[in-house]
Each structure stands twice: as C-alpha cells, then as structure tokens.
Amino acid sequence: MRFQAPRGTEDVVPNESRTWVWLEQTFRELCHRYGYSEVRTPTFEDTGLFTRGLGEGTDIVNKEMYTFVDRGGRSITLKPEGTAPAIRAYVEHSLGSQGQITKLFYVTPIFRYERPQKGRLREAHQTGLELIGAQTPESDAEVIEMSVRFYEMLGLRNLAARINSLGSNESRKTYREALLEHARPLLADLPTEFRERCEKNPLRILDSKDETLRERLTDAPVILNYLDDESRRHFEAIQGCLSALDIPYVVDPRIVRGLDYYTGCVFEIHAEGIGAQSALCGGGRYDGLIEEIGGPPTPAVGVAMGIERALLALEVSGAAPAFEPLLHLFAVCLTERHAEFCKIVSQLRGQGIRVDTDLQFRSAKSQFRQADKSGASLALAIGDDELDSGTFKLKRLADGAEFTSTADTLYEDTLAYVSRS
RNA sequence: GCGGUGGUAGCUCAGGGGUUAGAGCGCCUGACUGUGGCUCAGGAGGUCGUGGGUUCAAAUCCCAUUCGCCGCCCCA
Structure with a gap:
C-alpha cells in the first residue's frame, strides 16, 4: 500500500x-x-x-x-x-x-x-x-x-x-443597516444561500469577486462616511x-x-x-x-x-534566495581500513567541518562523482598511503587544483580553502 | 459545498482500442587495477491514480472514486 x-x-x-x-x-x-x-x-x-x-x-x-x-x-x-x-x-x-x-x-x-x-x-x-x-x-x-x-x-x-x-460597534451597526438597505434590491436575483449570508454579515458583499455584483455596488454607501x-x-x-x-x-x-x-x-x-x-x-x-x-x-x-x-x-x-551548498568537504575512501577513515572524518566533523562520505565504499570514480554532485568545495582522498604517511591531498572541485595537508593541519587547511573558493 | 480540467518511469511529457508502453533529463555500472564535471557504451526503473464495466482485445471507450490543478464561496 x-x-x-x-x-x-x-x-x-x-x-x-x-x-x-x-x-x-x-x-x-x-x-x-x-x-x-x-x-x-x-x-x-x-x-x-x-x-x-x-x-x-x-x-x-x-x-x-x-x-x-x-x-x-x-x-x-x-x-x-x-x-x-x-x-x-x-x-x-x-x-x-x-x-x-x-x-x-x-x-x-x-x-x-x-x-x-x-x-x-x-x-x-x-x-x-x-x-x-x-x-x-x-x-x-x-x-x-x-x-x-x-x-x-x-x-x-x-x-x-x-x-x-x-x-x-455603534457606527458599524448603523452602517450595516444602511448597506443592507441599499443592497437588498440588488441581491434579489442571487442564490438564497448567498442572500442569507449577506443578511447575517452584510459587510461580506463588499469584498465579493463577482464582477456584476461589484458594478451594482459602486454607489453603495461607504463605511468611512459612517x-x-x-x-x-x-x-x-x-x-x-x-x-x-x-x-x-x-x-x-x-x-x-x-x-x-x-x-x-x-x-x-x-x-x-x-x-x-x-x-x-x-x-x-x-x-x-x-x-x-x-x-x-x-x-x-x-x-x-x-x-x-x-x-x-x-x-x-524571482526574489527567492539561492543558497550555497551546505557541505564543506567530501571525503573519498580509497582504503580497506574503513575504521581509520571514519575516524578522520569524525574528527573533522567534531571540529565543525561539514563532511559527507560514501558509506557504500564504492569505486573511486563513483565517490568522486558523488563528491562533485554533493556541492562540497573540496574532496579529500584517503587511502593507505595517506593513512601511513599522515599527508593528505585536498582537491578543489571547482577547478581540480590540489593542495597537500597533514593530519595536524587538515582542519585549518580545509577552512582556508573553503573560504577562498 | 459548487463548477471546470487533468493523473503514463524519480522529474518533464509523448502514445487516444490491437503483439514485449516510449523519449529527454536524472540514477547505476564501465571505458588499462586510487580521481569528478565533457564524451561514449551498457543497465536498472512503470500496479499507465484506484475500483468496476463494455470488448475477442483497454494506458486508450464508459461509470464511480481518489488526488492534483483552475475558478466560485471564503480566507493566510
């Protein structure tokens, strides 16, 4: 269902x-x-x-x-x-x-x-x-x-x-009488349901969208005069x-x-x-x-x-605002050491960086495709080499330029490159 | 509550009685084993809104119903 x-x-x-x-x-x-x-x-x-x-x-x-x-x-x-x-x-x-x-x-x-x-x-x-x-x-x-x-x-x-x-309340009551007096003959040929409503609250007929009714009421009394x-x-x-x-x-x-x-x-x-x-x-x-x-x-x-x-x-x-993508960085996983990969991502998130990943660990090509679509400014590729050396490459997705960073400076470097792109 | 109009893939739509229902976009996979956008090649994905009826045969015709859209009433 x-x-x-x-x-x-x-x-x-x-x-x-x-x-x-x-x-x-x-x-x-x-x-x-x-x-x-x-x-x-x-x-x-x-x-x-x-x-x-x-x-x-x-x-x-x-x-x-x-x-x-x-x-x-x-x-x-x-x-x-x-x-x-x-x-x-x-x-x-x-x-x-x-x-x-x-x-x-x-x-x-x-x-x-x-x-x-x-x-x-x-x-x-x-x-x-x-x-x-x-x-x-x-x-x-x-x-x-x-x-x-x-x-x-x-x-x-x-x-x-x-x-x-x-x-x-008093002046409105007086006006209501006057309006009803004026309108009653004009409403005679309208559906009874409508007429009843007008008897209950005559002011209603004033904001009707019916063209012929509007014309008939052009010389109706005006509330401001009352x-x-x-x-x-x-x-x-x-x-x-x-x-x-x-x-x-x-x-x-x-x-x-x-x-x-x-x-x-x-x-x-x-x-x-x-x-x-x-x-x-x-x-x-x-x-x-x-x-x-x-x-x-x-x-x-x-x-x-x-x-x-x-x-x-x-x-x-056309005044509706366009929003910037929410994501700063997309982390691409190129290693089987998923736990170590997740730890780095988690640390960045803990520092306030907005990071997304492909939790299905698909091919590098797929992950970069996803990084591109995610709207993130940067991609961070993490493989065995990076985990061993503690040196990372940040790729600016807008133009493909790459920057190196280290485990210690990843947070600062990410912020710096995000704000510049 | 009343009148009009529509519902086909995730989205925008074509098909208006006759074999396995289409397009574009999107999505997935791949093009020498760790690099996106462009291109190319494959692929997945549809109770044709729902229920009934007519017919040898219904996405297609008829009825009902539901939801959307447009308007009336009224309001934000």
Whole structure:
C-alpha cells in the first residue's frame, strides 16, 4: 500500500526547507527588532475557544474547523488561526500586567477544512504578531509597518497595505443597516444561500469577486462616511503615522475581514500572480476579544501572514534566495581500513567541518562523482598511503587544483580553502 | 459545498482500442587495477491514480472514486 500526504497538505522537501527556515529566521529577526517575544501554543484547543473567539457566524467556525471528540469526551479543534490561542495563553499565564504592553509573535500551522486550490491548503502555516494592551494609533501603525517590512526583508517589492476602518460597534451597526438597505434590491436575483449570508454579515458583499455584483455596488454607501469622530480621528492618525514611516498604503473601504473579532482599523496586503487567493496577510484591531475569552478588557491589534503565500509570491517575483551548498568537504575512501577513515572524518566533523562520505565504499570514480554532485568545495582522498604517511591531498572541485595537508593541519587547511573558493 | 480540467518511469511529457508502453533529463555500472564535471557504451526503473464495466482485445471507450490543478464561496 502506498500512501500520499492527506488532501490539502504538503511535504516540505529538502530543496524547499532551507527557504522555509530562512523565512522564519527573517521573521524572528524582524520581531526581535521591534521587541516581540515568541509564544508557542498547542496544535489543538478546546473547541469553545474558537466558536467564542472567532464568532458563531463566521465561515471558519461554521464549516471549516477540524473538530473531533477525544477519548475523554472533550470537543477538540485543530487551530484554524493563531490569534485566539495566543490570546488564550496571554490570559491563562497573565502575561500582561495592567498598564503594560505585551508583544507576542508566533509561527504555527493552521488547519481549515476547505477545498484546496493555489495558495490554499487544509494545513497551512502562518506567522503572526499580537500587540496587546495599546490603543494608540501608533500601535496599529506599528503592526502594519512590520507587515510591510517583513515582505521587504524577504525581497518583495511594490507591495502596499490596504487599510480600512470598521469604526466602533455603534457606527458599524448603523452602517450595516444602511448597506443592507441599499443592497437588498440588488441581491434579489442571487442564490438564497448567498442572500442569507449577506443578511447575517452584510459587510461580506463588499469584498465579493463577482464582477456584476461589484458594478451594482459602486454607489453603495461607504463605511468611512459612517465613522464616529473618535474612530475617524484614530484612522486618520494611523495614516499620518504610516506616511511618516514611508509605508506605502491605500485606503480601501472594501477590506472587511472575515472574523467577528475585528474592530476599528483592519488591513490586508495582496500580491499579484499567486492565484485567486492573493492576500499575503490580514490583520487589524480586536479590542473585544480578550474580554470575550475571559480576560480583562484589553485593547489589542495583530496580523497573521501566510507562509505558503509569501513563498509563492517570492517564487513569481524571482526574489527567492539561492543558497550555497551546505557541505564543506567530501571525503573519498580509497582504503580497506574503513575504521581509520571514519575516524578522520569524525574528527573533522567534531571540529565543525561539514563532511559527507560514501558509506557504500564504492569505486573511486563513483565517490568522486558523488563528491562533485554533493556541492562540497573540496574532496579529500584517503587511502593507505595517506593513512601511513599522515599527508593528505585536498582537491578543489571547482577547478581540480590540489593542495597537500597533514593530519595536524587538515582542519585549518580545509577552512582556508573553503573560504577562498 | 459548487463548477471546470487533468493523473503514463524519480522529474518533464509523448502514445487516444490491437503483439514485449516510449523519449529527454536524472540514477547505476564501465571505458588499462586510487580521481569528478565533457564524451561514449551498457543497465536498472512503470500496479499507465484506484475500483468496476463494455470488448475477442483497454494506458486508450464508459461509470464511480481518489488526488492534483483552475475558478466560485471564503480566507493566510
């Protein structure tokens, strides 16, 4: 029986794993520069954390969660996003004290039962930030800035944040009524399933990709005209910060986000050429979530960024990095005294040299062929003569030049020739 | 959940009812017994996604199923 990775999951094979590690390191470096610390939370949580945190009406909760009952009768859910678990940990361990800001970041798999397509998997990976305890527009701006900087650090260019404000709960309610009033007649000929969804969360119709629907909604009311004074000032202040920081952004009133916990400013960054699922990241302010899941009322703002989508964008942009081979040296065994050969290799490894060998002890020709393919800069041939005399030849594989070395200086000589090639 | 499209060697693909299913690349071995890349000569490797059906005969036609890809919905 042959097995395949389950539908919507992917293996990251050796050629790709270095790019992943590099991306994660880049993200961690960014976070450390801004004073964020990493939090790692379990792969699964109490189902209630998500139904409560994300909202009963959201698609994720309604049809995309991997939920099961464990042997103890508990309802368990594989995490479909990173914010609710991070906030749960924040509350559970009292990571923030009153009046203090807590800055967390995470790198995590997420699970959503969806139909896979380009840029959309059932197990995906996200990096994310949570800035907890601050209400200032500068904190919204910092999260947006970090998102943009992250993609810049990866080598992606010409990306702009799309920002919007959902306003306060009251102003959003007023707007919702107005939008629904305007849209209802326009939706009459659409499938009932779609209409029901719109009744539940009218903001959703704004980011529909349906061309005819988009045209019909061109003169729909705009949420930004419904903001109360405080929300408006906050949103304008964020824009002021972004301009001062030279962060490219556009105001896009159609950005509404799919999770119920968002309040105030929301944003996304999109990339071209990575398929229909073009959002690289999405985030915003969620001032009600912490209280919702049992913590003290605390303002917060965050973002989640899709790793697979960032990698797709890197691929199409041609900005993906090329890596040097990992190996320094390939040791070729030309003697029957395998134990002595292995000892020399082991000593080099113990000193920090990266060495590979042919453990099948094939012909010299095969071993040199393998040395060439291994990407190592140097080949070291070890035969009876070398073992007896303690004198070795290092061959530079790029041009075939040979250098002599001794048992005592092998380590230094290897390093010297590697760094020079 | 809905619609479209595809699955043949490790990879990229050809073959679209008729004897032992092919190519390129990759892999292995060798070309005077301890030296790679180039060239040459050999070689290994395939349940033709899976299950059923039609037929004297199925990789090829039909049905189902599964997985991929593209899109919708939605999102990272």
